[in-house]
Amino acid sequence: MRHNSQCNKLVVLAVIMLIPGCIWGSVQYDRSLGKEPINNIEPGKTTRENILKRFGPPAVLAQKEGTIWLPSLDPSHGKMREVDSKVFFKYFLQRHDLSEHHVVYYYFDEWEKVNGFSIPIGNTLLSLPLTSTDLQFSELWVLVNRKTGWVEDYVFLEAEER
Amino acid sequence: MKRWIVRILLALSLCLLPGCLTLFKYSGTEIKAARVAQIQPGKTLKRDALEWFGPPMTISARGELVVIPKASIPDNEYRVPRRPTVVNSDTYFDLFSSEVEFTQYHRVYYFYYSESRDLTYYFLVVQYDEIDTRFDKLWLLVDERTGIVEDYFFKEDIRPLHRLG
Numbered sequence: 001m002r003h004n005s006q007c008n009k010l011v012v013l014a015v016i017m018l019i020p021g022c023i024w025g026s027v028q029y030d031r032s033l034g035k036e037p038i039n040n041i042e043p044g045k046t047t048r049e050n051i052l053k054r055f056g057p058p059a060v061l062a063q064k065e066g067t068i069w070l071p072s073l074d075p076s077h078g079k080m081r082e083v084d085s086k087v088f089f090k091y092f093l094q095r096h097d098l099s100e101h102h103v104v105y106y107y108f109d110e111w112e113k114v115n116g117f118s119i120p121i122g123n124t125l126l127s128l129p130l131t132s133t134d135l136q137f138s139e140l141w142v143l144v145n146r147k148t149g150w151v152e153d154y155v156f157l158e159a160e161e162r
Numbered sequence: 163m164k165r166w167i168v169r170i171l172l173a174l175s176l177c178l179l180p181g182c183l184t185l186f187k188y189s190g191t192e193i194k195a196a197r198v199a200q201i202q203p204g205k206t207l208k209r210d211a212l213e214w215f216g217p218p219m220t221i222s223a224r225g226e227l228v229v230i231p232k233a234s235i236p237d238n239e240y241r242v243p244r245r246p247t248v249v250n251s252d253t254y255f256d257l258f259s260s261e262v263e264f265t266q267y268h269r270v271y272y273f274y275y276s277e278s279r280d281l282t283y284y285f286l287v288v289q290y291d292e293i294d295t296r297f298d299k300l301w302l303l304v305d306e307r308t309g310i311v312e313d314y315f316f317k318e319d320i321r322p323l324h325r326l327g
Contacts, residue, residue, distance in 0.1 A: 022288045028294045
C-alpha cells in the first residue's frame with residue numbers, strides 16, 4: 001500500500017516535470033550593419049572610406065568580371081560555392097553604366113530566431129519536433145566607383161524582423 | 163487534501179518561480195582602444211603589436227581565402243551548428259589600398275575579440291532566450307620584409323549588449 005503511494009508521487013512528479021514549455025528567443029552573431037538606419041548613405045556624397053569606417057571590410061568585394069568563392073548561406077553545411085561576381089551587380093545593371101572601376105561591397109547580418117516547445121530534462125531542454133530555428137538575413141549592396149571614391153548607389157534588404 | 167499532494171504543489175510552485183540566467187563567453191584577446199592608439203604606422207614593429215594584442219586570428223596574403231573561426235557563444239541544443247566563415251583576403255587589403263602600394267611581402271594580421279551574452283528568462287513554462295554578441299576587430303598591414311606595421315584599421319563595437327525589456 002505504502003509502496004503504491006510512493007509510486008503515485010513519483011509518477012505525478014514525473015508527469016509535471018515533463019509538461020512541455022514554450023521557448024522563444026534569438027541568437028545574434030556578428031553585426032556589421034547594426035540597427036542604425038542605413039538610409040543616411042547618400043549616393044554621390046558618401047565616400048568609400050565612409051562605408052569602410054562605418055561597416056568595416058565587406059563580406060564580399062565583387063569586381064565586375066570573374067567569380068567569387070563563397071561559403072554556403074546555410075552555416076550548417078559549410079560547403080564553398082563558386083558564384084559569378086555579376087550576381088552582386090544585379091541591382092545596378094539596369095540603373096548604371098558600369099565600368100571596370102565599379103565594385104560592389106556586400107555586407108550581411110545574420111541571426112537565428114527560435115520558436116517552439118521544449119521539455120526540461122535535468123538542466124537541459126529537449127526540443128520537441130515543433131521547435132524551429134530560422135536564419136534571418138539583412139543584406140546591403142553598395143556600388144562604389146574606385147576611380148572617384150564615391151558611393152554611386154546602394155540597396156538594402158532588411159529582414160522582416162530585426 | 164492529502165499531504166503528499168500539498169508537498170508536490172509546493173515543490174511545483176517553487177519550480178515555477180520566475181528566474182533569470184546570464185552567461186558570458188569570450189573569444190580572442192581583448193583589444194584596448196588606448197593600446198591601438200599607440201600604433202604608429204611606419205614605425206611600430208610587428209613584434210610589439212604581437213606583444214600587445216596576442217596571436218592574430220588570421221594572417222593573409224593578397225588573393226587568399228581566409229578561414230575565420232566562429233566566435234565562441236553560449237551553447238544550447240536548438241542552435242544551428244556553426245561553421246567557420248570564409249572571406250577573400252582582398253577585402254582586408256582593400257582597407258589600405260588608398261594609402262599603400264602592395265608588394266608580395268605584405269600581410270594582413272587580423273585580430274578580433276568577442277563578448278557574447280546569453281540572457282535567459284524563465285516564467286512558468288515559458289522561456290525567453292536571447293544571445294547577443296559584440297566584436298572588436300583590428301587589422302594590421304605588415305611588411306614581412308621589414309617587420310614594420312605600415313597601417314592599421316580598428317573597428318570597435320561600442321554598443322552595449324542587449325538588455326531584456
